[in-house]
Amino acid sequence: MNSWLRFRPNLLPLLLIVVATTVVYAGILGHDFLVTWDDNFYVTENPDSWGFSWQNIRAAFSSFYIGNYAPVQILSYMFDYSFWGLNPFGYLLTNICVHILNGLLLYRLLSQWHNDRVLALFATAVFLLHPVQVESVAWISQRKNLLALFFLLLAWEAYCRYRNAQPTQRRLIYLASVVAFVCSLLAKSMTVVFPLMLVMHEVCFHQPDGKKRYLDKLPYVLAAVAVGFMAIYSERPDIGSGGRTGFHGGSLWATFLTMLPVFCKYLKMLFWPFGLTAEYAPTIYTTVAGEVVFAGILLAITAICGFLLFRYDRRLGYWICFFWVGLLPLSQIVPMLSLINDRYLYISIIGVAAFGGGAFSRLSRLHDGRFATLAAVAAMVLLCGLAAISYSQTLIWRDSISLFKDVVQKTPASDRGWALLADAYRMAGDVESVKKTYESALIVNPVSPIALSGLGNFLTEQGDLEAGNRILLQLLQVKPDHATGWLILGDNRLRRKDYTGADQAYKRSLEIQPGAFIVYLHLGSLELQRGNTGLARNYFNKVAVRDPYNSVLAYQLACLEALDGRNDEALFWLNNAFQRGFRGYAELGNSEFLKNLSNDPRFAMLIQQYFSQEGLK
Structure with missing residues (x-):
């Protein structure tokens, strides 16, 4: 009282x-x-x-x-x-x-x-x-x-x-x-x-x-x-x-x-x-x-x-x-x-x-x-x-674009701010603005690691592999110990079917950051494309030790099991991937590894369960 x-x-x-x-x-x-x-x-x-x-x-x-x-x-x-x-x-x-x-x-x-x-x-x-x-x-x-x-x-x-x-x-x-x-x-x-x-x-x-x-x-x-x-x-x-x-x-x-x-x-x-x-x-x-x-x-x-x-x-x-x-x-x-x-x-x-x-x-x-x-x-x-x-x-905190527009307006000398704005445009699907904004970052700082790696990654994702390769090599010339740069270069080479070059780039990234388990995920994907399922499994197991609930890992394991003809295990991991939040519609529709599952009614049930509203392309 x-x-x-x-x-x-x-x-x-x-x-x-x-x-x-x-x-x-x-x-x-x-x-x-x-x-x-x-x-x-x-x-x-x-x-x-x-x-x-x-x-x-x-x-x-x-x-x-x-x-x-x-x-x-x-x-x-x-x-x-x-x-x-x-x-x-x-x-x-x-x-x-x-x-x-x-x-x-x-x-x-x-x-x-x-x-x-x-x-x-x-x-x-x-x-x-x-x-x-x-x-x-x-x-x-x-x-x-x-x-x-x-x-x-x-x-x-x-x-x-x-x-x-x-x-x-x-x-x-x-x-x-x-x-x-x-x-x-x-x-x-x-x-x-x-x-x-x-x-x-x-x-x-x-x-x-x-x-x-x-x-x-x-x-x-x-x-x-x-x-x-x-x-x-x-x-x-x-x-x-x-x-x-x-x-x-x-x-x-x-x-x-x-x-x-x-x-x-x-x-x-x-x-x-x-x-x-x-x-x-x-x-x-x-x-x-x-x-x-x-x-x-x-x-x-x-x-x-x-x-x-x-x-x-x-x-x-x-x-x-x-x-x-x-x-x-x-x-x-x-x-x-x-x-x-x-x-x-x-x-x-x-x-x-x-x-x-x-x-x-x-x-x-x-x-x-x-x-x-x-x-x-x-x-x-x-x-x-x-x-x-x-x-x-x-x-200004309404969304990523409004936030980083404010950053570059108030701090135009921040190459990091420009790069983050470019990333916001990328997530919003504004492809035209992405490249221009990364270029603005490089005007502020021509050797900006965050801008060079971001632009190299964007060009690689867009399929402009030669331009992406050129930007990434420029980054690595300026900063040869840029682990993410080597990782993205590996992705670029993997898309070009340069498996040896991709393997070298991934392992160089791993040398720089020995504990970066995510690199093992990329190495596993590389070996999966090569058809080396045993080696791919070893790499994926290393990821599982550090991040056992990774949705991309579960999806890759589904692809691996499907490639080995183990449909039950493949469907188990695919369901696991969806539960963990994997939503790679395009990958599901275009994956060569999952073709073995296309005639399995359980695969269709999974797609219906998780993607009934989005549709599968």
Whole structure:
């Protein structure tokens, strides 16, 4: 009853914040999956996420998805699929709900720690309505961000209860906190810094029992270390198809110089959130330039101000530390392909929001509250402005084409942005725009690996094998260790019936990335075309060890069994392929390997079952 009485005055402003957040994000419920940007790997082409089953749950906990070990994320998609199938409406609705829940949990924690209603309300509103949050909410694949914070806040809430609980209740509540933190890590590993946040909180805030406790942080540290090493491993391109790369600029020093302006860019994004987009093209610095010096001075001034604030008011200074600690896992300590993204601020922004809330609360109390009305009006104007910018930002996330059109408009120097736009056109079937857009990428960067490999692959798929071969050779001349380039070159040669050349290209790709099991799938296809079913089976078995639920693998095994005259086994694998999401209509109609099944009534029943509406060409 007492807690309800304390909460009641906050109900209306909190309700208004929730309504404002709902209004800002309601428009995304009509958006599509971003099928050229991870949504295909996580949902639309990933049978592991299509509803709850022991097979899918096992796959979620035993597989890497685009370099991420994130079983909690995949489980959440199973939940969505159970209600909505492959309708993006439901997935985006879940994103909005989790984002709002995160705001409410944040409000509760801030209220407990600061006993300041104004601070908590302002910080919650900034967290929910700031434009940098749009990427995490409007992009289905970034469910991991939302869930990571959700479970982290639950872990923190349980930890606070553990510190306040009676001795007989503490153990169970503490266990719940640790379990929630593990779930956070299994959604996205960026929360590995939570133990450090707990230690800082121990130092900066008065604890209920008046004691400083550090030993009880050890289980959190162990969990963070274990998942951190798992994340580093899974991000290897040859293991989990992740984004780990070499140091930007070729050295640790160059990466350090490059990150100084990037950190300043993050500050600008928070305080001047205009021009936000899905891809940025930060300058790579290998020597100390003027912009690097300026960024270093600005960051030094920020650090000094933060230190002085920390000495003056530890509780408020804590949030400055929180912001920078939250960015640590995303600071290229382990080099990753992406240097900067809006979504990297999803958790860190809490530090800035809480600090801003504290500053706003103090301003409203100056001179016995004479500035309260002025401060309230200023806050309303600020929050309405953030909400308006966020709403306009949601519009660009409608589909892949609108998203990457925005990227190339705001960041025309991003060859990656142009290449991703070309890929979006390819998925939409706009063949004419694909080639032009790849050529635009090559104007920006004539040796762009992503543009050259994409164009080479597109030309190969279109049957312009000579032009595709020329582009791919150009790529490999510039970047001879481009594993994907060699893989596509192998496909090009396979289409030209150059089996020896295809074999050499595939094996070169495998030499560069020994753990890239997908290459074995292509080698198996090559041997299948050669008629070497035994060798093909060996390659397919290697794929099955790493990705046993791969739909293309199941289809290839069906072709292999049909070629060997084992119709029962062929039909078993064909049904398996369809269940896993294989929808290669053209391949089914043109496959020489499946001709042996054409007279089997069970084959016709399978086609009728899975393709009754599409038809088989």
